Amino acid sequence: MTHEAGIPLGIRFRLLSDTPQDSAAQVVNDVVVGDYRDLETLRAFARGCDVITFDHEHVPIEHLRALEKDGIPVRPGPDALVHAQDKGVMRARLDALGVPCPRHRIVTDPQDVAAFAAELAQDAQDGPEGRDGGRRADGFPVVLKTVRGGYDGKGVWVVHSVEEAAEPFRAGVPVLAEEKVDFVRELAANVVRSPHGQAVAYPVVESRQVNGVCDTVVAPAPGLDEDLALRAEEMALRIAKELGVVGHLAVELFQTRDGRVLVNELAMRPHNSGHWSMDGAITSQFANHLRAVLDLPLGDPRPRAKWTVMANVLGGDYPDMYSAYLHCMARDPQLKIHMYGKDVKPGRKVGHVNTYGDDLDDVLERARHAADYLRGTITE
Amino acid sequence: MTHEAGIPLGIRFRLLSDTPQDSAAQVVNDVVVGDYRDLETLRAFARGCDVITFDHEHVPIEHLRALEKDGIPVRPGPDALVHAQDKGVMRARLDALGVPCPRHRIVTDPQDVAAFAAELAQDAQDGPEGRDGGRRADGFPVVLKTVRGGYDGKGVWVVHSVEEAAEPFRAGVPVLAEEKVDFVRELAANVVRSPHGQAVAYPVVESRQVNGVCDTVVAPAPGLDEDLALRAEEMALRIAKELGVVGHLAVELFQTRDGRVLVNELAMRPHNSGHWSMDGAITSQFANHLRAVLDLPLGDPRPRAKWTVMANVLGGDYPDMYSAYLHCMARDPQLKIHMYGKDVKPGRKVGHVNTYGDDLDDVLERARHAADYLRGTITE
Structure with missing residues (x-):
């Protein structure tokens, strides 16, 4: 999805991929297959790259420091990324900043x-x-x-x-x-920050989990108190600044019964809770992550529709989801399908759908129906 | 841009490209470099493809017939495509259909x-x-x-x-x-048709030419009489049906001083006059072309904004357009830049920008400014 966002800007990728079958390796045309835990692999890969960024947080921090010493810009940098890698470091730092946590x-x-x-x-x-x-x-x-x-x-x-x-x-x-926080719902505050300190905040969204996996995201979070939304956005912007994040930062939040927000997790990359922005915002999280990583001016994060709903598509019993396109596209000509080219395994996130419009119930129903139909849990 | 539209649907491309430097070859990861005028090249390329489509009209019709005989679906097929290749055949056929032409x-x-x-x-x-x-x-x-x-x-x-x-x-x-038609302006009616006959019509747009090259497209065409717009859409849908077009059909039109529309040219592929749809329509022309070629249900072609303006970016005196991103993105955080990765040559179309909003003058000014700045004809 980052490659997709890079095409219109003429931004070319070199991809380090675990296997030739990884989602990104199926669409990027300069792929190095190798182990991101091996420093020499990383060094050989990084040679000639203008900047390095990530679609997961697991590259060892000490390797990233070595790449930086070699003169390769790494964004987000290791000093920021460690907070997304290590929950102990993250909690200690947020405590020191006075950011409310469980x-x-x-x-x-x-x-x-x-x-x-x-x-x-x-x-x-x-x-x-x-x-x-x-x-x-x-x-x-x-x-x-x-x-x-x-x-x-x-x-x-x-x-x-x-x-x-x-x-x-x-x-x-x-x-x-x-x-175990007594929360009424989970929220996410997504922000993007560039090296020279420009930052934008997406509207705070509601993230609905099923069995510990994000099921649906509603943008913006319905009925969210304006002050609380503003506080959550400010908190995410402050964390991005204090931790020196470059690129996308997702701050997953608990909204408590007593009207507070507590930080649950941090992710420093385009995040599931921001996938709605691909069709629902003026600038998607992927485009803004790229712009930040390249130190280009950031794009407008505001929504294009009153409501946008993202529903994750999980793997079901059918290995082929393509045939389900016929029903889903015919039923809803406004539906946006985003599949990742992953092998379908039960419960695995293999794609998502976005819907948008003025009527939240309708937008939710359309997303829910498409995700369930693609998974195969409904057949009509 | 078609590849970009294919990524979310998991549609993989094999590209036949004149050179490894062609725009599409820079982003597609399965590229065969070869001459589209050579039948054996085409045959070897087509083996294993589910369907063949085009980003230009120049593949010899007899070669396409040979591929069809080999059992490879070609969309649009040669019987349709000949009308976009040969203006004599096109005029004769439109005459026979009673479609008004110069x-x-x-x-x-x-x-x-x-x-x-x-x-x-x-x-x-x-x-x-x-x-x-x-x-x-x-x-x-x-x-x-x-x-x-x-x-x-x-x-x-x-x-x-x-x-x-x-x-x-x-x-x-x-x-x-x-x-030489005495026209007041040029319009374009863009439609998409699938093999089983589903078709959608984009709003009729105004196409403004400078030195014979499309400069700006305004969607929808400002002040266009509703009946005339409807007639133009119906005409384009009828041409698509009668010529058996599969995929995107652009019908370039003259609006005459006496209130008629005459067909100027036909293009059977995503077309410059439809580039606005990438950011301005619910479903882009590229996504709908793909859906038609794969016989999937078509997406909603309606606009997402009151006005969308596309301005072509022509090559100027500066080989590097990337540095101009800084100014353009900072000035207009809603600007959509689409560059094609082409070598910059003076006057060559190397990209386009899209802007959208409620105020046509503002939307036009923003597109014009960005296109001129990227070209280098203005510097502030």
Whole structure:
């Protein structure tokens, strides 16, 4: 999708891809297949590139520092990207900035988790804010996350007892414990920042999750208080600035029952919660990410329609989704289909659809229908 | 641009390109460099393709018939495409359909041109319609066109005397003489038709020419009488149906002083007069061309903005247009730049810009400014 956004600007890509079958490798015409964890592969790849950017956060920070020393601009740079790679570093930094987050602590074993839970229980008794969210007297449930490598619910556990807390420690990697926030919904504030400090904010969206995976995004978030929206945008812009982000920053947020927003996750790349912008905004997140990475002036992030809905298409039982185009396109001539060319596996994100219009119920129904039909969970 | 439109649908291209530097070859990842005039090249290329389509009209008709015999779907097919290749065949067919065209005749030498001019002069005296358009008593000026291979004013002469009429015959190719129409402006009716006969019509646009090259397109055509717009759309849909066009058909039209529309040219591919649709319509001409060629249901062709303006970017004195992005993007964060990756040569179409909005003067000014700045004819 970034390649797609680069074509009109004449921006050429060299792609480092794990396999020749990766989505981007199917459409970019200068592909190097190699392992992004290998410094020499990265060095050979980077030679002759004007700038390096990413579609995931997993390239080792020390390798990125080495590329920078070689004189290759890396955007976002390693000093920013570490906050998207390591949830422990991210939480510590946001704390230092005074950005509201769920309560959290790096934990080393299940007993540590139980102690953290007990503190949460104590706070809930003492606190005026009604933040208990169904928490029991022992402070459970608690959310545990591996500090690195989590994605779409992987590397995240909701544990209800000290016994259940054993599982996340088995991999021997650091674990972050967080309070289970009593949220009314999830939001995302997407911003883009360029090296010389220009920044734009997309409207705050609502992100609806099913089984820990983003199902639907509504832009803008329906019924969101204007002050709260502004606070969320300002918070995302401030994080982008303080962390020195270059490119797209998605700040995933919890909207709490008591009217606050807490930062859940950060992503420093075009993000699922911004896919609506491809058809719903004047400038898409992909175009603005590219413009930021190249230090070009940023494009207008405002919506083109009153409502835009993005629904993720998950893999279903049918390996071929193309034949479903016939029904979906005939039913809704305004539908926008974006498929990624991935092998279809049940539950895997293999594409998304966008719809837009003036009537939110209609726009939601059209997106929902198309995503379900493409997946094969409905047949008419 | 067709590749760009194919990415979201997971449609993969194999490209036959004259050189590895062609615009499309820079972004498509399966490129065969070869001569489209050579049948064996075409056959080897076509093997394994699901369907063949074009970004120009010059592939020999007999070769396309051979590919069809080999079982390769060719869309638009040779029986349709011949009308876009050969202006003599096109005029004869439109006459047979009763579609209004400028008066015309295949001519074999300058004396023939003079005889044709004399008839025009006679008609103008007899006719009630005031069609003389500044024609002299001898019927000149007359427009001469090579029946094949003309493009952007090349292969077209406006001759004012029998002496001037000698030039077009020097190449030894058939020549079509046409009356010089007294038009108030040029319009274009863009339609898309699929193999099973579904068709959509884009709003009729105004196309403004400078030195025989399209300079600006305004969508929809300002102040166009609704009945005339409807007649033009119906005419284009009828031509697409009668000629068996599959894919995009652009019908370039003259709007005459006496309120008629006459067909100037046909193009059977996404066309310059439809480039506005990339940012201005719900479904772009490229997406709809692809959907037609694949016999998928067509997308909604309606505009997303009150006004959209496309301005072609011509090559100027500066080989590097990228540095101009800084000014253009900073001045107008809503500007859409589409560059083709072509070598910059003075006067060559190397890209276009789109602008849209509610105020036509503003939208026109923004497009004009950006196109002029990119070309280098203004510097602030």
